Amino acid sequence: MKKPILTLLVSLFTSMAFSQNHTLPLWNGTPPLQNEMDLKEEVVSEGIIRINNVQIPTIEVYLPAKQISTGKAVVIFPGGGYGILAYDWEGTDFAKWLNAQGIAGIVVKYRLPGSKxxxxxxxxxxxxxxxxxxxVRQNAAAWNIDPAKVGIMGFSAGGHLASTASTQYNHEVDRPKDGIDALSARPDFSVLVYPVITxxxxxxxGGSRKNLIGENASQELKDRFSAQLNVNAETPPTFLVHAQDDKGVPVENSILYYQALHKNGVKASLHIYPSGGHGFAFGLGKGAVEGWREVLLAWMKETVM
Known part of the structure; x- marks a missing residue:
């Protein structure tokens, strides 16, 4: 009996080793559109890890054990109104959950517009x-990821960022380029959780709009960052989930985006639960919305072959 037990222990240890996480900077040196300043990132851990004033944006990579890997990856954008990042609640917690489903989870610690x-x-x-x-696509082979199965997931303002990335993946700014820029930034699918859209x-x-484009933004800017106005036939297939009683981000945001996707012939799945409020994340203890992740997995199996 000792040999089978030892084999099981070795197998479990190997699986754990393969699923450990690591962190990489997004950029070499000072990131584009940023001045070198002596500013410090702020991290507050009070129930939820909240990060502010990001100076060195990163990806934290969680890979599933190779034995269960599906080749799929989800790049995750935590929310926080473009003021903070709810880094574990809407980030690393989901990356770990995705790993258990055989899916790579990559959490983005992106820079926030309030930084001086x-x-x-x-x-x-x-x-x-x-x-x-x-x-992620550059490292796909090393991370056992199919570069044609790289999706994104965003929560609240992170959902706004994900919808912007889904509709403006070809948008460029004046900056130095490198070899990575030759790779596509178009997501293969998108998961938007109580997203800011319009x-x-x-x-x-109001908070997301003010933090990203300011209080007195032009109508042109408001239109550019209203994702429902920028959907076309090339927008990635999308899964949307929202609660009807969301008092922070009205459910109309998800409805507007779904309508635009449907109008343009893009595969989309919209799930509205009667209760859950805003920021429900896993939805634990929130009633029917608690089951949204199982619905998502079924959608991914059908949509991301």
Whole structure:
């Protein structure tokens, strides 16, 4: 009996070793659209890990054991109104859960527009998002990922960033380029969880809009960062989940994006639960919304072959 037990222990240890995480910087040296300043990142851990004033954007990579790997990867953008990042609640917790499903989870610690070091704050989150997707594709072979199965997941303002990355993946800014820029930044699929979508007045999350483009932004900027206005036939297939009683980000945000996807013939799945509020994450103890992750997995199996 000792030999089978030893074999099992070795197998478990090997599986754990393969699923350990590591962190990589998005950029070499000072990131684009940023001045070198003596500013410090702020991390507060009070129930939820909240990160502010990011100066060195990174990806934290969680890989599943090779024995269960599906080849799929999800690049995750935590929310926080473009003011902070709810880094574990809407980031690393989900990367670990995805690993158990055989899916790589990559959490992006993206720069936030409030930092004084940024030269064009409104462009920086999207720039970091594009870089993260490209970086995953660059490392796909080493990480046992299929480069044609790289999706994104965003929560609240992170959902706004994910929807922007889904509709403006070809957007460019004036900056130095390197070899990674030759890779596609288009996500293969998108998962938007109680997302901010529109910057129009009827259903806007005022805090996200103010933090990203300012209080007195032009209509042109409001339109550019309203994802429902930028959907086309090439927008990735999308899964949306929202609670009807969300008092932070009105459910109309998800509905507007779904309608735009449907109009353009893009495969989309919209799930609205009667309760759950805003920021429910896993939805534990929140009633029916607790089951949204199982619905997501079924959608991914059907959509991401």
């Amino acid at each position: 070091s940024l030269t064009d704050p409104k462009e920086v989150p999207l720039l970091d998002a594009q870089r993260a997707i490209r970086l 910057f129009q007045d009827d259903a806007v999350h």
